[in-house]
Each structure stands twice: as structure tokens, then as C-alpha cells.
Amino acid sequence: MKKVVFTFIINGYDTLKDPTIVTPGWDYLCYSDEGLSSDVWQSVRSNGLPVGVTCPKRRASLLKIEHHKTLAEGYDLCITLDGSMRINVNLDDFLAEFWTSGTDMAIARHPHRNCVYDEGLEVVKQTLDDPQVVHDQLRRYEAAGYPRNQGLYGTRMMVKEMHSQRLRRACDRWSLEYRAGSRRDQLSLNYALWQEERATADPLRLQAFDFNEVYRVRKLFEIHRHLGTNRWQ
Template sequence: MAIHQNRSFVCFFYCRCVPTDMSLDSADSNIVVYTAIFGDYDVLIDPEVIESGVDYVCFTDDERLTSDVWEIRNVTPMTDSALSNRRIKILTHEYLEEYDISVYIDGNIQILERVEPLVEDYLSTADFALYKHPKRTSVFEEGESCIEQNKAEAGPVCEQLKHYRDAGFPDDRDLSENRILFRRHQNPEIKDVMWSWWREVSERASRDQLSLMFVLWKHDLEYNLIPHSVRDAPQFAIHPHRPDGYLGSIWPYWMSIRTDPDPGLLKNTGFYFERSLSVLKNEGFLALLSKSTSLLVRTLATQIKEIGDRLGVIGPDQIYSDEYYAKRRQDPFRSESHEIADALVERFQPSSVIDYGCAIGTYLERFEEHGVTINGVEGNSAAFRHAVVPNDRLEQHDLRQPYEPDDYYDLVLSVEVAEHIPERYARTFVNTLAKSGEVVVLTAAPPGQGGTHHVNEKPPEYWIQLFDDHGMEYDRETTDELKEEIVVDSLYHVPENIMVFKKTDL
């Protein structure tokens, strides 16, 4: 896409400081929305609303990437893909000299509404604006979280935070969320701040959220901190990052379904065929030929497992291995399970919880830390060898069979288990959950998600009807709120698939 110098806006925001009243009416001001995608980390997503006065620019190392909306600018990456992104994210004035105002967005952000009104509003009194972090309130909390989730090495982070404390940086300074940045990046003060920020990111821990607020404080730069997170901004949507392996190879097609849904393409029967078409379109015939075995094997494997279930030769012990459960002890799986449990504790304030299909008990581990009485039910014996809670809190049971709970719980939890229960046992499974407590929180893989032994992927309406048959009503309001409150990366299926059910007499 050609750059038009007389445009008011451009994506990959690049701006020059507008004098006096900072309005956008000046003839020499223009706007860009931009992003930077390196190393197949994200899939480029077109905006739902394309503004005639805005340019859209994507920096990438992928020479195959094309777009009818975004101007693709190929650049040679640094050794570290994350640093390649952050350099362009931070040093906008080095890469977008032809623009005055810039809006940076992460590669997994989609624009849903016009951005020009946001620029008018957020840059009306300052040359830099950004959103507030959705969960943490200080750089020091962020540092602890990075260490806990293995997002950065503990040594450099601790050294960096000590340096900030020694410099007098206050503990109560708000924390920003750096997914989206609004800037008049040609302002000399902004340039100085961005260079300082880049030095922090390139010379210390590379997590940019650790250093930005310190740099703004050090330079005493005036900025607008938007009083909510990006997730609460109706103008944007956050999509999952591109996964590794084969699923990553068909992620562009999957994202096209997410952003422009066609329910017919999500039916189990045609899903693998549609994925084949995607590989053919995006990578060519030879790539399809080399991957066709995987496509056929995965379809055939699901059918074989369904037959095995019917013959009674496949049970819980045949689904996941010791290696699988050993991995679940590590971050980010464990730490993100804790974050999800934190959200459920804050929402429901339970005194007791039972988790059906609890695996090694990472959710229960966090509930117990909150003082909640816990019990878990799991069918695979390998999980008990890697459990993170005492085995006397767990019971082995095949959830295809009826189960009588020994108590009535404040909260009943089952995370990504329902899709493993063959359909003929689904009512038995739901009956177990429904008679165990007042509130059930269920996540269940929908058609097309795919996964090991997913023999019963159903849309939410299927489970809503089953729970209704067992005297439990779908709580849409609480479900929608939890989808927003739970912010995780690796376990993104949990907020996507979550459903809350309550007894109809509550």
C-alpha cells in the first residue's frame, strides 16, 4: 500500500508534535498505525474499520507476507525476534520519519473501530498516551510476576528493580500495558524518552513493561495513562499468539475463521479438509503433500480412539503420559493456572471447591493457598505421580462412570475435560458436576479446536442444554465478565471456552 503524505492518520503510528493546542487539524500532521511481526510469532490481522485518513504499516522479516490493507516493510531482524519487535515499537521516529502521529499495536491486536477519535482524545493534552495494566499496579509487582512465570531471568530483573529503588523510583507509580501506544513521536522530548527506554530494554531485562514507567518518571515527561486496559477498550480485540508446530502452520486460516466466522467451516467433518486447503493456498502443493500424512493421521486417530472407547480398550490411563503431567508442573502452565484460580476466588469467594479432571492439581494448589478446602477427582494414575497437592486430597475415578461426591461444594470446577468424555457418557458427566455444588465453572473445547483424545468437541449450546436438563442455568453475565477478567497467554483456551452454571433456584 502506498504512503500518502497528506493523510491524517497511518497505522504504525508515526507522528510529529502538533504545536499549541495539539489538535489534529494542522495541515502538516499525519497519522500511522503500525505493528512489527517477527519469527512467526503472530498473524497479521486486518482492521474491521479502515479509515481513509490513516495508513497501516507492518514491519516484518517474512518476505512472503502480503496484505491489501497493510503496507509491508521488510526489515532484517536482530538475532532476538522479541528485541527486533521492541526496537521498532520503541524507536518509531527512526522507522516512520514521514509521519507525525503514530499508534503502535501488538501483532495480535485487531482494530474494531475508528482510531482517529482516540488520537484526538488521548493526545489532546500530552504527546504520549497508553493504557493502564489490567492486573498489576507497579513495576515491582510486574518484576515479581515475570520471575514467577519464567518470562525473564531472576538475576537481571532483581538487579534492574534494585537500580530503580536506589534511584528513588516510587513503589506506588502506576503500571502501564504496552500493547498499544499513542505518540507524537517527532517531539524531541519523546525521542529522548524513547532512546532512554530502548537503552533500558536492550541493556537490562528485555521486558519493556519493566522499564517504561521508570523512564517516564526519570524524564518527568507528561503523559496520559488511559484508566482501563486494552481488554476493556471496545475499539480493539486481542487474539491468541501463533502456536508452535503444525497448528502454527495453519494458524492464518484459523485466525481468518476467528475474525470472520463461518460456522459451516467449523463442523468436525470438514475441518481437516479446510485446513488442507489452507496449507495448499498459503504454502503450495509440496507443503500439502508433506503434511497430508499428519492431517489424515489426526483424523484417523480420533476415529480410532472413538472405537477404542466403545470397545473399552481406551480409558483415562491411555490419554496422557508421565511426560505430559511432568510438563504441567512447569510454568507457564502452573503459574497461569494459579492466575485463573485467583480470578475464580475473587469472583466466587468459595470456602470449598472440587475439581473434576484435576490432573496434577495446579488449580487446587492455588485454591488451598487461599484457604479453600479442596478435593480433586482424576482418572489417570500418572497424574498422581506428579501431583502438586497431597494425594489424600485427590481421588482416582473414571468420569465416564457415575460418581457420588462426599460433600456439597461452593464451587465445582472442570477445565478442558468435557471434550475427552465420549458423547454417550456426557449426561453422566454433567450429572456428576450438577449434583456436586451450587456453581459449576466448566471449560470445554468447541468443534475444531483439536487436541489429544478430543472425541466430543461440542459448541457451548450443547453443554448449556445438558446443564439445563440437570437443573442448572447458564449465567451469561458472569461468564462474559470472567472472559474479560482472566488474562493468560498459554492457557488462552480457558477464558475462551469458559461457561458458568448456577442452580436455577439460586
């Protein structure tokens, strides 16, 4: 099996963090708009990808959302990792504990909220995006009949099965929703998954893990503040 972990640092928003543990048999790729040096990560120029997107935050998010368009063919499994994270675990050991064969994607449950509508209000409260954009997005979801308390995921790190057509369809739908709404990518994920589940008889096989256990207690993937800010998100 050919495996890759890739991160993305656009417009100097984060510093590239070498893993404390490097797992043999994995490729480590960092997509950026400038050459970054590392003893572990292979630097890949983003070259303006995704095409037509200028906002650095959106460019970074779309690189991970559209994993099947970002990565070259030939990989069987990928881990997407935000640039604010450091790897402190053997990736094969992590998969053995948190990944089940036949899964399309593994992702963390949000540690504080279980509802996209509540998350949207928090985004506005913390001034993480334009309130008008967020409120318009939530009103659109409400008009479509999207229920409250349908779950919420944290997208800092995701494990993705590269050959899954179910996942490609879901991520294409997520990309469309993301482009139409807030630059906070987790606001559009659960709605996109809900839409996809309603549209197909073959829904996504998703595996959720505990955010606090993986990120805060065991720090298998360690969260750092973004460069030049006090923000963790």
C-alpha cells in the first residue's frame, strides 16, 4: 500500500513542523506557495492551486478537501494535516488503532459542539468570518431542511481512502458547499455529508475518533498556534 501524509502552508500562515516520529514507507509532502526546507517533508509548489481561488485560507482548505485532485495518482491512502499540527505518532500505529478496513474517511468529532448552527454562531462570535456570509449559509441550510444536532467534525486531520468513489463524490459536494459559503470548512462538511446520504443508496463509510484523546491528552497530533496570531484555529 502506498501511503502519504500531506500538509499545506499558504501565505506563510504556519511554520513547517518536522514530525517527532517519522514512519518508514510513508511519503511526507508539504504544499506551499514558497519553497520550505525540511529534513522530512518534501516541498511541493502549490503553483496557484486550486485554480481561481485567491484567499489563502480557502486555498489551503481546498487542497485537503479535494485530496483526489491535489495528489498525484498512485496513492492508496492519505492523511491530510493542517499546517498548525505536528506529528508525534507512528502513522501505522495510529491507523492500527483508529482506522478500520473498508472505511472511506476517519475524522475527529468536534470537542465542544454537535451542531452546524451552533458552530456558525461561534464562528461569528469569535469573528472568524464575515457574519453575513455565515448567516446566509445557515439560512440556506435551514431552508433546505437540514436538522439541528446532526453532528459536527473537526477537520484538522483526516484519513482518506484514495480509491473510494463514495469519498470523491462526498468531497466534490463538500467543495461546492465550501466555495459557496464560509471559509470555515467544518461549517459545510456535515451538511454536504447529509446531502450526499440523501442522494445515494451507497453512503459514505465514516469513522469518527475522539478529538480530546488524540489531540489534547495523548497529543498524537499536536496543535500549535498559527504564526503571528494567538489563534488555534
